Amino acid sequence: MDELxxxxxxxxxxxxxxxxNVVLRxxxxxxxxxxxxxxxxxxxxxxxxxxxxxxxxxxxxxxxxLFHGQDITGKGIDINAYRAKVxxxxxxxxxxxxxxxxxxxxxxxxxxxxxxxxxxxDTAMKxxxxxxxxxxxxxxxxxxxxxxxxxxAIARALAMEPEVLLFDEPTSALxxxxxGEVLEVMRSLAKEGMTMVIVTHEMAFxxxxxxxxxxxxxxxxxxxxxxxxxxxxxKQEATKDFLARFRNQ
Amino acid sequence: MNLPGxxxxxxxxxxxxxxxxxIFLNGAGVTLLLALVGTLIGCVIGLLVGVLRTLPVRxxxxxxxxxxxxxLQFILAAYIEVFRGTPMIVQAMVxxxxxxxxxxxxxxxxxxxxxxxSINTGAYMAETVLGGIDSIDIGQTEGAMAIGMSHWQTxxxxxxxxxxxxxxxxxxxxxxxxxxDTSVLNVISVTELYFSGNSAAGAFMRYxxxxxxxxxxxxxxxxxxxRLLLWIExxxxxxxxxxxxxxxxxxxxxGHNPVHMGGGKTWTN
Ligand SMILES: Nc1ncnc2c1ncn2[C@@H]1O[C@H](COP(=O)(O)OP(=O)(O)OP(=O)(O)O)[C@@H](O)[C@H]1O
Ligand SMILES: [Mg+2]
Numbered sequence: 001m002d003e004l005x006x007x008x009x010x011x012x013x014x015x016x017x018x019x020x021n022v023v024l025r026x027x028x029x030x031x032x033x034x035x036x037x038x039x040x041x042x043x044x045x046x047x048x049x050x051x052x053x054x055x056x057x058x059x060x061x062x063x064x065x066l067f068h069g070q071d072i073t074g075k076g077i078d079i080n081a082y083r084a085k086v087x088x089x090x091x092x093x094x095x096x097x098x099x100x101x102x103x104x105x106x107x108x109x110x111x112x113x114x115x116x117x118x119x120x121x122d123t124a125m126k127x128x129x130x131x132x133x134x135x136x137x138x139x140x141x142x143x144x145x146x147x148x149x150x151x152x153a154i155a156r157a158l159a160m161e162p163e164v165l166l167f168d169e170p171t172s173a174l175x176x177x178x179x180g181e182v183l184e185v186m187r188s189l190a191k192e193g194m195t196m197v198i199v200t201h202e203m204a205f206x207x208x209x210x211x212x213x214x215x216x217x218x219x220x221x222x223x224x225x226x227x228x229x230x231x232x233x234x235k236q237e238a239t240k241d242f243l244a245r246f247r248n249q
Numbered sequence: 250m251n252l253p254g255x256x257x258x259x260x261x262x263x264x265x266x267x268x269x270x271x272i273f274l275n276g277a278g279v280t281l282l283l284a285l286v287g288t289l290i291g292c293v294i295g296l297l298v299g300v301l302r303t304l305p306v307r308x309x310x311x312x313x314x315x316x317x318x319x320x321l322q323f324i325l326a327a328y329i330e331v332f333r334g335t336p337m338i339v340q341a342m343v344x345x346x347x348x349x350x351x352x353x354x355x356x357x358x359x360x361x362x363x364x365x366x367s368i369n370t371g372a373y374m375a376e377t378v379l380g381g382i383d384s385i386d387i388g389q390t391e392g393a394m395a396i397g398m399s400h401w402q403t404x405x406x407x408x409x410x411x412x413x414x415x416x417x418x419x420x421x422x423x424x425x426x427x428x429x430d431t432s433v434l435n436v437i438s439v440t441e442l443y444f445s446g447n448s449a450a451g452a453f454m455r456y457x458x459x460x461x462x463x464x465x466x467x468x469x470x471x472x473x474x475x476r477l478l479l480w481i482e483x484x485x486x487x488x489x490x491x492x493x494x495x496x497x498x499x500x501x502x503x504g505h506n507p508v509h510m511g512g513g514k515t516w517t518n
Contacts, residue, residue, distance in 0.1 A: 055395060057391055057394065057395070059308065075309060080394075080397040080398065080399050081397065082397075083394060083395060083396065083397040084396065084397030087395065087396070088395035090388065090391065090392065090395075092388050093388075093392075094386075094388035094389060094391055094392030094395075095392065096389065096392060096393070096406075096407050097389065097411055098407065098410040098411045098414070100491075107393075107396070107398075107406060107407075108396035108397065108398070111398060111402050111406060112396055112397040112398055112402070134494070135493040135494050136491070136493065136494075137494055138491045138492060138494065139491040140491070143490070143491055153392075156396065157395075157396070160396055160397070
């Protein structure tokens with residue numbers, strides 16, 4: 001029960017600057033087991049930077065990131081072990097070009113989790129089937145369409161059986177007709193109770209799947225709330241403007 | 250002995266081939282061995298140095314580690330600069346005679362030859378490897394880090410295999426350069442191909458005919474190697490298509506795995 005109640009990830013007073021350029025200021029939010037948090041906001045508002053900080057691909061300038069209460073920005077933290085539990089799906093897929101689809105999904109399981117080959121293969125196949133890519137195990141990434149690559153990337157992240165999955169605009173690099181297949185996979189993950197933090201420009205999707213929506217503007221959280229509330233009745237002018245621009249598109 | 254006439258070019262070529270053929274082939278063997286082993290060890294050195302040059306140091310590392318890191322980077326950079334910035338023929342002299350005089354090590358010329366070719370190639374390969382690593386999309390590294398791979402695992406399983414494939418043409422280039430450039434080792438009396446040619450030419454004072462033959466042998470070696478390397482590149486690239494693994498071939502008896510999406514249709518093509 002405690003599992004369900006206590007937050008998995010807490011971001012506290014997180015700030016990040018690149019030189020003089022302050023990109024994130026005093027960001028606070030948390031996610032609990034089974035939550036789906038969508039982060040929306042204009043280009044350049046710091047959404048990617050926030051996700052990259054959570055996964056320590058960027059080192060925060062100040063603030064804390066607590067994983068089950070432990071600050072992972074502190075000294076003596078095994079970042080690799082942490083990353084194995086917090087998966088990340090990138091806009092540009094980042095599949096390993098030297099491996100097949102199956103190899104991509106097995107690499108982390110054998111090398112990082114140190115499972116044997118058979119277990120790794122079973123795990124990989126399980127999640128590749130889940131994203132509908134089991135037939136393609138022998139293909140190399142460059143032989144796949146964008147949507148297929150992203151589904152494999154999701155399977156690769158799932159094969160680590162992470163506690164949280166971070167998505168950074170997983171459909172932004174896709175042709176419109178492929179967006180649906182990736183969102184479909186993500187919807188089914190949400191339904192199964194996967195904990196996710198998703199940066200997205202797909203407003204309808206955000207509205208449907210999220211437990212909470214975070215709207216970012218200029219490096220701060222401008223508004224946060226339940227999806228129905230934030231999309232239906234936004235409190236801040238900035239949020240209204242942003243959503244209005246989206247409706248007009 | 251019945252020597253060919255003075256103006257009989259082909260006569261001389263045949264004559265020399267007959268009498269010195271075995272010696273030339275031995276010389277060619279030494280050349281090939283030097284080039285192959287030198288390139289191989291050079292690649293290993295280059296890979297090691299190249300990877301060490303990308304070694305990250307944590308910002309919160311202690312000063313001792315940071316100093317050590319800086320010292321290592323300096324040594325590696327110096328190694329590359331010095332060996333790329335001096336001719337191999339001079340390096341051979343310095344190493345061979347220097348080791349004798351200063352360290353009282355009497356290495357055989359052949360061993361000194363291996364040594365010089367290897368570290369020389371290593372310096373060039375280090376730069377090539379570094380460039381090769383840099384040319385790999387940063388997304389590959391981030392993808393590996395995001396599933397928890399360490400720096401070494403990322404290098405070993407993701408970056409190096411791609412780098413190696415990309416720099417294969419340069420490795421081949423180095424091999425061919427080495428086949429040719431090991432000829433400078435004649436200055437420390439390594440009995441490679443050029444050296445064998447020189448002795449033969451001296452014996453008959455027929456420089457043109459001898460070196461014409463030597464030239465042909467060099468070309469056959471380099472040409473064969475470059476074709477072989479092309480073939481290896483093709484092999485490594487593998488087939489340009491993949492075959493689908495039909496879902497019934499891996500039917501899941503538990504029935505758990507195929508996910509039914511949306512309208513209840515199984516989501517495999
Ligand atoms: N490595 C970096 N060095 C300097 N500035 C950076 C770096 N990465 C990001 N920035 C800056 O940080 C700001 C936020 O970038 P970020 O990529 O987080 O925005 P975003 O909200 O993800 O935008 P988008 O919707 O276009 O992906 C931008 O102004 C960007 O120029
Ligand atoms: Mg972004």
